[in-house]
Amino acid sequence: MGRYVAIRIGRAALTIVLVVTFAFVVLRLSGDPALMILGPEAPPEVIAAFRKAWGLDDPIWLQYLDYFRAIAQGELGRSMRDGRPAIQLVLERIPATLALTLPAFFFKVALGVPAGIYAALHRGSGIDRAVMMTAVAGFTVPSFVLALLLVLVFAVQLGWLPSGGQDSWRHAILPIVTLSLGGAAVLARFTRSAMLEVLGQPYIRTASAKGVPWRKVVTSHALPNAAIPTVTILGFMVGTLIAGAVVVESVFAWPGVGRLLVVAVANRDLAVVQCILLLVAMTMVTSNLIVDFLYGFLDPRLRAKGAHA
Amino acid sequence: MSPLVSIQGLSVAFNGVPVLRGVDIALGKGEALGLVGESGSGKSVTWLAALGLLPRHARVSGSVRLDGRELLGAPATELDRVRGGRVAMIFQDPASALNPVLTIRKQLCEALALHRDLQGEAVKAEAKRLLDLVGIPDAARRLSAYPHEFSGGQVQRIMIAMALAGNPDVLIADEPTTALDATIQAQILELLSTIRREMSMAMVLISHDLGVVAENCDRVAVMYAGRIVEQAPSNQLFADPVHPYAQGLIGALPPLDGPRRRLTAIPGTVPDPAHMPGGCAFAPRCALAEEACGLGAPSLAPIANDRTVACIRAEASRRALLGIAAE
Amino acid sequence: MSPPLVEVSGISRSYAMRSGMFGRSTAVHAVDGVSLAIAKGETLGLVGESGSGKSTTGRIVLGLEPPDRGEVRFDGKPMATPGTAAWRAQRARMQMIFQDPLGALDRRLPVATQIREPLDIHGLGSSAEREDRVRELLRAVELTPAHGARYPGALSGGQRQRIVLARALATKPDFLVCDEPVSALDVSIQAQVVNLLCDLQVQLSLTLLFISHDLRVVRQISNVVAVMYLGRIVEIGSADDLFARPEHPYTQALVSASPAPGRRSAGRIVLAGDPPNPAARPQGCAFHPRCPRAIARCASEVPVLSAVGGDRQVACHLVTGPRVERRDAA
Numbered sequence: 024m025g026r027y028v029a030i031r032i033g034r035a036a037l038t039i040v041l042v043v044t045f046a047f048v049v050l051r052l053s054g055d056p057a058l059m060i061l062g063p064e065a066p067p068e069v070i071a072a073f074r075k076a077w078g079l080d081d082p083i084w085l086q087y088l089d090y091f092r093a094i095a096q097g098e099l100g101r102s103m104r105d106g107r108p109a110i111q112l113v114l115e116r117i118p119a120t121l122a123l124t125l126p127a128f129f130f131k132v133a134l135g136v137p138a139g140i141y142a143a144l145h146r147g148s149g150i151d152r153a154v155m156m157t158a159v160a161g162f163t164v165p166s167f168v169l170a171l172l173l174v175l176v177f178a179v180q181l182g183w184l185p186s187g188g189q190d191s192w193r194h195a196i197l198p199i200v201t202l203s204l205g206g207a208a209v210l211a212r213f214t215r216s217a218m219l220e221v222l223g224q225p226y227i228r229t230a231s232a233k234g235v236p237w238r239k240v241v242t243s244h245a246l247p248n249a250a251i252p253t254v255t256i257l258g259f260m261v262g263t264l265i266a267g268a269v270v271v272e273s274v275f276a277w278p279g280v281g282r283l284l285v286v287a288v289a290n291r292d293l294a295v296v297q298c299i300l301l302l303v304a305m306t307m308v309t310s311n312l313i314v315d316f317l318y319g320f321l322d323p324r325l326r327a328k329g330a331h332a
Numbered sequence: 333m334s335p336l337v338s339i340q341g342l343s344v345a346f347n348g349v350p351v352l353r354g355v356d357i358a359l360g361k362g363e364a365l366g367l368v369g370e371s372g373s374g375k376s377v378t379w380l381a382a383l384g385l386l387p388r389h390a391r392v393s394g395s396v397r398l399d400g401r402e403l404l405g406a407p408a409t410e411l412d413r414v415r416g417g418r419v420a421m422i423f424q425d426p427a428s429a430l431n432p433v434l435t436i437r438k439q440l441c442e443a444l445a446l447h448r449d450l451q452g453e454a455v456k457a458e459a460k461r462l463l464d465l466v467g468i469p470d471a472a473r474r475l476s477a478y479p480h481e482f483s484g485g486q487v488q489r490i491m492i493a494m495a496l497a498g499n500p501d502v503l504i505a506d507e508p509t510t511a512l513d514a515t516i517q518a519q520i521l522e523l524l525s526t527i528r529r530e531m532s533m534a535m536v537l538i539s540h541d542l543g544v545v546a547e548n549c550d551r552v553a554v555m556y557a558g559r560i561v562e563q564a565p566s567n568q569l570f571a572d573p574v575h576p577y578a579q580g581l582i583g584a585l586p587p588l589d590g591p592r593r594r595l596t597a598i599p600g601t602v603p604d605p606a607h608m609p610g611g612c613a614f615a616p617r618c619a620l621a622e623e624a625c626g627l628g629a630p631s632l633a634p635i636a637n638d639r640t641v642a643c644i645r646a647e648a649s650r651r652a653l654l655g656i657a658a659e
Numbered sequence: 660m661s662p663p664l665v666e667v668s669g670i671s672r673s674y675a676m677r678s679g680m681f682g683r684s685t686a687v688h689a690v691d692g693v694s695l696a697i698a699k700g701e702t703l704g705l706v707g708e709s710g711s712g713k714s715t716t717g718r719i720v721l722g723l724e725p726p727d728r729g730e731v732r733f734d735g736k737p738m739a740t741p742g743t744a745a746w747r748a749q750r751a752r753m754q755m756i757f758q759d760p761l762g763a764l765d766r767r768l769p770v771a772t773q774i775r776e777p778l779d780i781h782g783l784g785s786s787a788e789r790e791d792r793v794r795e796l797l798r799a800v801e802l803t804p805a806h807g808a809r810y811p812g813a814l815s816g817g818q819r820q821r822i823v824l825a826r827a828l829a830t831k832p833d834f835l836v837c838d839e840p841v842s843a844l845d846v847s848i849q850a851q852v853v854n855l856l857c858d859l860q861v862q863l864s865l866t867l868l869f870i871s872h873d874l875r876v877v878r879q880i881s882n883v884v885a886v887m888y889l890g891r892i893v894e895i896g897s898a899d900d901l902f903a904r905p906e907h908p909y910t911q912a913l914v915s916a917s918p919a920p921g922r923r924s925a926g927r928i929v930l931a932g933d934p935p936n937p938a939a940r941p942q943g944c945a946f947h948p949r950c951p952r953a954i955a956r957c958a959s960e961v962p963v964l965s966a967v968g969g970d971r972q973v974a975c976h977l978v979t980g981p982r983v984e985r986r987d988a989a
């Protein structure tokens with residue numbers, strides 16, 4: 024088990040290093056920072072001084088190490104637009120994003136997983152077909168279309184809810200609904216197929232054959248096995264808590280991380296873009312790590328493989 | 333004496349396609365009955381249907397009685413008591429027959445808790461005793477292991493232990509050794525026959541392997557296309573099969589000793605259940621078929637003491653037998 | 660006796676098996692010093708349980724895998740280097756059929772096209788001649804041209820195996836390796852395919868290496884049978900004689916474990932223990948931990964396959980032991 028944990032953590036660390044390196048390479052490739060920040064008309068001595076001040080004269084590997092050291096110390100550069108530290112700008116936006124994505128995550132799971140399980144247990148029934156049709160619709164309609172549709176109906180036609188902004192809890196309803204529906208559809212489809220796969224396994228028949236009541240066959244034999252693939256998709260959804268609302272935030276003019284990213288890209292505010300990139304990578308890697316540990320917890324076969332490795 | 337299990341006119345259809353077409357079986361207390369037939373003959377479906385283990389879309393009709401009580405259509409709670417408690421079942425594929433995420437102890441104790449009045453430590457002690465009984469070494473420690481940590485032969489032993497947990501009167505063994513190597517197959521068959529003797533339990537051994545059934549059963553029923561075509565004490569069936577299909581099956585088995593002979597292969601293939609021939613289902617492949625065979629499906633009729641055959645020619649041979657007896 | 664068509668001398672093959680990413684790798688000796696000779700037009704049966712190395716031996720003999728040590732000679736010549744013209748010519752003379760015919764066939768092509776494929780690859784005959792050959796092959800495996808137009812999914816298991824056989828015969832091979840060709844088939848269909856193989860062997864004077872775990876089928880079709888256990892041949896001899904009077908304790912157990920109608924299980928030799936693991940081969944005779952008659956010497960010394968009279972060879976100290984000691988004394 025210790026080895027399993029060590030291998031997973033090692034892999035996570037490696038991923039972070041690669042993302043940081045990628046960010047460095049992209050930043051250097053996009054042009055000379057001195058010229059970009061000071062402008063092409065700046066006097067040569069100013070540029071030289073700037074270079075010296077920021078260590079741009081050093082050999083590239085030394086710059087790379089410095090860059091790493093800075094990141095390790097949480098120094099992620101300053102926004103070129105308002106001069107504040109990029110990290111501060113990003114952190115300010117996180118609560119707004121989480122205000123959408125956390126409730127949406129809850130609704131996705133609360134709606135999608137039971138719907139998938141129910142559909143699998145009543146395969147071929149009217150409810151199964153209804154759930155699947157809804158799921159396919161929710162799965163195929165892009166979130167901006169769904170968002171615009173919701174705005175059209177509930178904001179424009181009925182006038183029940185605001186179409187954008189962040190002034191009250193009522194502004195959060197439509198974005199949350201948009202995010203939840205798509206995710207719940209994905210989860211329902213996934214849970215259903217995982218469950219169907221498990222229900223067809225011989226060990227389910229074995230459990231029935233030894234007299235386990237059906238309800239218990241489902242809860243103590245089928246669900247733990249179906250949980251293994253479902254956890255993957257859940258982990259992926261946790262990973263998108265920070266950056267998964269780019270489109271929805273833009274449509275609803277919600278001032279979260281996603282919107283910040285769109286604006287920063289448009290303004291070529293590279294420090295901010297890099298900061299968000301890192302943050303997204305960290306959440307993705309962390310959620311993958313959690314999924315890996317959950318796998319080990321849920322599936323003894325993997326645990327054994329790690330232990331023997 | 334009334335039989336322990338009595339199956340009458342059992343029929344099963346999946347989506348309107350009949351796979352079992354009227355099966356009659358009587359199983360006595362402590363008896364070992366073999367069920368042979370090729371894939372699709374309905375030998376497994378018979379027992380899955382009898383215990384209500386088929387998927388919901390299967391249409392089951394007929395009658396299955398255990399000690400006189402009807403099982404078809406019985407309430408779920410009653411079926412759950414019968415399954416594992418009075419009739420236990422083990423299956424072919426050891427690799428996937430046990431739940432991969434639960435320990436052996438969990439799966440064994442689950443069966444014990446359902447069918448035996450045991451509490452706390454007694455459950456664990458009984459689980460250990462059962463593993464010892466089926467020959468799992470170091471049972472106390474191995475209880476906390478997961479299925480993937482055992483070999484195929486050991487998993488089949490654990491399956492047998494689990495089946496014994498409820499002290500059943502009947503054990504249905506569905507191709508229990510098909511996925512195992514020859515030497516392991518011998519171990520499992522030996523274990524099954526020892527346990528059966530000691531617990532005076534009835535057993536139904538379902539197999540495509542005539543040899544396995546012949547060696548381990550008192551009586552054998554041969555199935556073809558969803559029906560029983562011949563039923564006889566096993567030594568009689570193998571020495572002197574009457575139904576042309578039973579004759580064909582035995583002739584198709586290469587001998588392990590004596591002179592080599594050309595195998596008597598049965599021509600053609602098993603009929604598609606969706607397009608069953610009218611009359612006797614075996615007629616299109618039967619070398620002895622005559623016009624009358626296509627007219628109506630022959631029913632299982634006694635030809636001698638303890639022997640039944642479903643073939644119109646059997647009637648003639650029965651008369652011949654009687655004639656010989658008269659002389 | 661005619662010179663052997665296939666001659667295998669001392670082939671070994673081991674795999675490095677690694678468990679996990681940083682696991683230590685252990686060498687798994689799949690095949691260890693196997694020698695065989697198959698005379699022209701004869702069938703050698705190779706029996707053994709899972710992990711015995713019988714399938715690996717088949718692949719090495721066909722040149723699908725190189726041996727680590729040892730050599731395979733085909734028709735007196737060593738196997739050509741893969742990729743050369745000589746190799747292609749040699750490969751056309753040797754073919755293989757497997758247990759799972761559905762896996763060996765492409766579900767998206769009519770089976771006649773697949774029978775024709777080797778003819779196209781090796782450029783044999785004109786287009787019309789190839790069509791004729793496909794019809795001839797279908798007839799040879801007792802199917803009709805109508806079957807040829809079907810897709811694999813529309814055929815039964817036995818028919819599919821016939822198609823695989825027809826395809827293997829397309830290039831008129833001299834040598835055919837059959838790896839569990841009838842194990843997935845029902846008894847009545849199995850008998851059809853076994854009879855067909857026997858007939859074709861005589862008609863086409865084929866040489867066969869027939870690999871199976873089923874003693875009955877192997878005996879039916881083989882002239883000579885070799886029994887493998889954990890990568891080594893433990894006994895070899897003429898088929899009827901070997902099954903009638905097995906000498907090696909493992910062969911005896913195998914024969915005894917094969918159930919037969921008209922015999923009750925009393926007196927059967929039941930081996931203790933699990934099937935052997937090639938990654939953890941016991942010292943000395945690999946069979947000794949399960950052998951009911953093992954002596955001290957079996958645990959330390961590997962028995963050598965030696966002649967014990969007639970055409971029988973056995974690798975067992977109990978059978979060959981005294982002879983070796985006598986030689987030591989002399």
